[in-house]
Amino acid sequence: MTSQLHDDLTGARVLITGGAGFIGTALRTALTGAGARPALLDNLSAYGPTTLTLLDTGSNDPDLTVGDIGNEPLVRRLVADADYVVHAAAHSSVHGCTTDPQTAVRSNLAGTDIVVRAVAGARNVRRFVLLSTAQVYGHGVPHTPRTEHAGVFTEDQPLDPLNIYANSKLWAEGHTRQLLGMAERDFTVLRPFSVYGPGQVPKPGAASWVVAQFTMYAALGQQLLLNNGGRQVRDFIFRDDVADAIVRSLTAPAASGQTLNLGTGAQTSVREVAEHIRRHFPEAEIVDAPRVAQDPLGSCADTTRMRSVLNWSPSVRVEDGVDRYVQWVRTAPNAIPDWMRAETSTSRVIAWRAPAPM
Template sequence: MSPQSHDDLTGARVLITGGAGFIGTALRTALTRAGARPVLLDNLSAYGPTTLTLLGTGPTDPGLTVGDINDEPLVRRMVADADYVVHAAAHSSVHGCTTDPQTAIRSNLTGTDTVLRAAAASRNVRRLVLLSTAQVYGHGAPHSLRSEQAGVFTEDQPLDPLNIYANSKLWAEGHTRQLLGLAERDYTILRPFSVYGPGQVPKQGAASWVVAQFTMYAALGQQLLLNNGGRQVRDFIHRDDVAEALRLCLTAPAASGQTLNLGTGAQTSVRQVAEHVASHFPDVEIVDAPRVAQDPLGACADTTRMRTVLNWQPSTGVADGIDAYVRWVRTTPNAIPDWMRAETSTSRINAWSAPIPR
């Protein structure tokens, strides 16, 4: 490729692992708009055909390679052809990782190692961006359980993951620093907070993704269950903002070797989300429910480093974002999965009980 300015992705080949997912497909759109050539790698295990179609991908997508990140020959070939790598592939549901830790280990640890070793061996990769999670912070302070709303999570504070998913992402962060650092390869680690937006479809048994869950349950006329009374707080960041931040991370000089929060810096309680969703569905009932095991009480992101490194900040506020999601669900009723239609409040609470690893 010919020399480029640091923010120019024209013609750049960008491999996105987990590229058929909620964030991966949004990133593809942002990269294509920027003139890059995104290539997706995904085993299509996260979603069914309907959701994949809503995300604009599927087995016949010409820009998608259906394959596994544990397929070392495949990964090495695809990484060797890439100028940049975004590693977003993961077994990403807390409930899924807890009930099936073997899959979590295979995907989030072994698969991540495969991708990182391929990047370390490649002479072409200019930077790898690892998608981690804000769940690595846990409740925010080791061995404490705060009953009140928290403040701010900063990148350098102590970490205390509460579940297998968060633990696996913390391992991936350390492995990225060690492996790519030794190979003198460039990388950036991102910790997204609560990502939401059109195209997001909840996964069965999970208590997260409350914007999507509340909206779809409200559209079905079901109760909105507030675990822990909805006192948990989240920093909700729109899918399109996440994609834009990822795009910027690929080339921003100051992002080299950095670990960045990816959020808005605004704190919103789960109850506030339920109430905002319910304002669109006046007949829907909001009900308190037991706290879900391994569910962080939450905080918002300290975005100082993100704003400084990327010279950027998110553009979508949570109220506008929820309104847009409600409009999307109303105009895309087939987005609501069949398993949600068959649920009751009791079955949902039972599904959220601490699962036993298999």
Template sequence: MSLQPHDDLTGARVLITGGAGFIGTALRTALARAGARPALLDNLSAYGPTTLTLLGTGPTDPDLTVGDINDEPLVRRLVADADYVVHAAAHSSVHGCTTDPQTAVRSNLTGTDTVLRAVSGARNMRRFLLLSTAQVYGHGAPHTPRPEQAGFFTEDQPLDPLNIYANSKLWAERHTRQLLGVAGRDYTILRPFSVYGPGQVPKPGAASWVVAQFTMYAALGQQLLLNNGGHQLRDFIYRDDVAAAIVRSLTAPRAAGQTLNLGTGTPTSVRQVAEHVRRHFPAADIVDAPRVAQDPLGACADTARMHDVLDWSPAVSVTEGIDRYVQWVRTTPNAIPDWMRGETSTSRITSWRVPASL
């Protein structure tokens, strides 16, 4: 990423909630490269010690404060010391929110409110950035300019979240606009599409993380299960590209008050991902499986506003990104979590079902 004059973050203090996560740790690296001083806040509940080490963080990380976004005095203290806040903390998988809605509400709603109220009262705050999700579109009604083209989601179309996770993110978007709008605080909302890349370690039941899932299951000699035959469309954007876009969004003047998609604008089917992974693991079997409940059929991002506002484009294609991820798994075999090693195709399909009662 080439920095423009308005992108000077030298010495700026940037608080990243959820900073020990997959995106948060990549963002920390990108911010440090831009001359900023990143500070991480995380309760370390998302990953175990092995994954945290792979992500370059853990309880002894000097940039990390181990704490909860619902701890109001702590959040107010950290926000008061920051020039920018990136709110990435969330109970972040569809499966996790569906099976534990109480934690989803506490983290994604109550915790977001705590952070926003701290930001609204922070006099030195330059910009707040909310990391939302493309899941807010649901199945949506993708705009298709020509019949031969895949549909794409535009920022201003009606939203139709299909699950608790997506609904909580939509609430967070609206609460950001309402609370910070009244307070006169600068904010930007980003909707990343399907983020992937080295460092991503699947969580149980998180069937949508297909690059990571397919690569690790193929490395283990297990089947690649295609929900709905793999016809779902996704817009896969590489982790480092997302971090670069966030850095850009913090200081781009025209990003103020904007809601922006983060994607490549290139549609890729889940089946195409499986087939590309199989090129690296020719013995892997690709098998059709039932569609996961509450899993969007998908579309790609309309990136026109992103290009216009940020004057930026992603650098890594999906084929190059998958190749990099496969290489990372091959050179980092301990990244594959133990729970994946004991699974079968039957147990995986069972884990995707929405519980009848909670």
């Protein structure tokens, strides 16, 4: 494939699908700082007006086109005006995809197909960046016993997605490689690990967003429920670091055709996160709870390729990032959604047991 990249993004038009989301809005800020001209596409279905305001976006955002990636004429028009495309739009929670697989298929498969085909036919696009997920690794190498604290996930190991969301992202990776490879269009696939930070507002049933959930439940005086006793581990990477990495991936010559983990390379157990948050909320009670069946045991990213290709490393330690998130919640108490205020420990456990899809 050929690549027409420029280290300088000044004046470049960058289309971000899912641009009004948690990562999309952080990416908009980072791109603006790099001198680019971000253009957001989002159907505004993921969050209500309060959360969108906290993310500094909404229907009146001058950078935003309110629309769906399923609208092929709209997508083709926006892609035709773009120098780079970052595809972040997705039905993005494991619980949401499990309980509503039809929407997952519409967005994560059919919508991705529309975006990728538009890029394949647009000679103006210098690079396409797909945001996948570390969920494609599942528990690790298929059928190989492991403990919660074993190993790292490397980009070339066998993949074993455990849920509909992860499976749809794995499909999107393959579709990107096949279609854009045939069209000789440049692309990069990114697999973010556990992204967190100010602006993150939990969705119902999203048990894996533990920094946001634990902080908000602690602020409400509710119990911190540790699925599997909190023994599973995560590689927590701060939102601003992820945005910085995506910006770099747009122009890094060595990123052409690559699949890159986005993580810190450090394992942090869910229990450690709960205990750190409890230092800010000493009255918070930590309670063991059943493990969510489709929630990976976790590991951390092998960051060797990321550091080499992007010439970059994350800058925010998880302890500092959690502190910054706690401070954000304290200064923006309206960030806590009403559905969390109405929950009990029992209702939360029941919500994790997603019904079989119809």
